[in-house]
Amino acid sequence: MLHLAIADSELELVPKSIVEHPAVVNYARRRGKKPEEVILDSSYHHSALRKLEDGERRGRPDIVHICLLNALESIANKEGLLRVYVHTRNDEVIYVKPETRLPRNYNRFLGLMESLFKNRVVPKDLELLRIEEKTLNELVEEIGPDEVFVMHEGGEFMKPRDFGKVLVELENPLVIVGGFPHGDFRSQVKGKKVSLYREPLMAWTVVNEVLVNFEASLGL
Numbered sequence: 001m002l003h004l005a006i007a008d009s010e011l012e013l014v015p016k017s018i019v020e021h022p023a024v025v026n027y028a029r030r031r032g033k034k035p036e037e038v039i040l041d042s043s044y045h046h047s048a049l050r051k052l053e054d055g056e057r058r059g060r061p062d063i064v065h066i067c068l069l070n071a072l073e074s075i076a077n078k079e080g081l082l083r084v085y086v087h088t089r090n091d092e093v094i095y096v097k098p099e100t101r102l103p104r105n106y107n108r109f110l111g112l113m114e115s116l117f118k119n120r121v122v123p124k125d126l127e128l129l130r131i132e133e134k135t136l137n138e139l140v141e142e143i144g145p146d147e148v149f150v151m152h153e154g155g156e157f158m159k160p161r162d163f164g165k166v167l168v169e170l171e172n173p174l175v176i177v178g179g180f181p182h183g184d185f186r187s188q189v190k191g192k193k194v195s196l197y198r199e200p201l202m203a204w205t206v207v208n209e210v211l212v213n214f215e216a217s218l219g220l
């Protein structure tokens with residue numbers, strides 16, 4: 001089983017300090033929600049983000065959306081060989097059941113995340129998504145992987161194809177990909193740093209490279 005964690009993801013509700021900012025208030029009103037119940041999104045809350053620490057990297061639920069779509073629709077997942085987790089900047093972990101069919105539409109995805117933050121599980125009966133307070137290190141301990149790989153542009157270079165071969169030799173590897181647009185991991189993560197390319201890649205590209213090469217090494 002391959003475990004994939006999208007870590008330090010920039011997925012959060014609008015922080016208290018900016019709930020009264022006009023960009024947030026107007027956006028929430030348009031969506032018929034309370035300002036404190038909406039997900040922070042840099043494309044809508046750009047002016048409010050300037051007032052926040054780390055504002056240049058926060059409010060990127062789109063990264064989580066694309067990574068999850070790619071992972072959940074992958075052949076590895078359809079074959080029952082993948083578990084996906086989203087860890088957020090506020091140390092929460094979202095557990096995603098493999099059979100989850102995420103909305104393709106971005107605004108619907110935001111609505112789903114808002115409902116998850118409010119109700120802690122969605123939907124109530126199937127519990128496809130569940131969120132818990134948890135650090136990345138606590139998640140790693142819980143998974144108990146035989147090896148942890150931290151995908152990092154400054155890590156040891158490995159061709160994606162060779163990395164796939166390394167993964168299939170293990171029982172329970174964990175691959176960690178940063179769910180943020182700029183900078184480095186905020187969490188202190190222990191693991192082998194691996195670079196798949198000489199330049200920085202988008203998180204969803206790394207997810208795809210890891211999964212496709214894992215599948216190829218399995219002969220899928």
Ligand SMILES: C[S@@+](CC[C@H](N)C(=O)[O-])C[C@H]1O[C@@H](n2cnc3c(N)ncnc32)[C@H](O)[C@@H]1O
Binds near residue numbers: 152178196199202
């Ligand atoms: C957009 S990058 C993070 C920001 C990047 N440090 C920058 O400033 O452009 C998102 C994640 O993709 C992964 N990643 C990016 N480039 C990579 C590479 N060349 N090899 C392996 N993983 C990479 C890392 O896990 C990283 O945290």
